[in-house]
Amino acid sequence: MSGTKIRFKSVSPELTPKYIKNLCISYEEYIRDIKIPQLIVISSFIFDFLCVHPFLDGNGRVSRLLTHLLLIQNDFKALNYVSLDKIIKRHSESYYRALHESSQGWHEQKHDMSYWHIFFLSIIREAYTELFKKIENSDIRSSKTEIVKSVISTKKTEFTLAEIQRELPSVSNVMIRKVLTQLKKDYKVVSYGKGRGARWKVIL
DSSP states (O other): OOSSOOOOOOOOTTTHHHHHHHHHHHHHHHTTOTTSOHHHHHHHHHHHHHHHOOSSSOHHHHHHHHHHHHHHHTTOGGGGGSOHHHHHHHTHHHHHHHHHHHHTTTTTTOOOTHHHHHHHHHHHHHHHHHHHHHHHTSOHHHHHHHHHHHHHHTOOSOEEHHHHHHHOTTSOHHHHHHHHHHHHHTTSEEEESSGGGOEEEEOO
């Protein structure tokens, strides 16, 4: 199988709008289901988008833009600091192989998503690994402080320390709390409550 050619029958032009509409409706339903990991929902959405193949050209580029958008919308904002596009291109053969394997039987809803999910999650893991290496190869203390500040600055609604920790697992709770305390002194954030249950909000 060539890395740039996949023999797959996409959705017919007349049915494409219906498929895309149903895909978006399903995404909105499942992304709110706390029983299903967000990364699996996003991975499934991107895969189905590629299978629908709504455009004559550029579906891959659009899918990568959608991947970045959905990850950021679901608070994986640390990925703003690495290029998922470059990582995917580095593994183009694995990308096309996973897409090919998981798309078999897609039209009959008999396909196996495991190949694609494994590939997608491996790309996310590599992105975080790349980010952590960048942090370690620079002035660690100042870089981590700036990254924490950057992630906090993107928050449009209230958040907790635990939420920041999930986005930045390489940064200690002590460091995150120290940054939050300093931002509070600088009147850039406010807090509600005390301890780990405290909620924070960026002052606009």
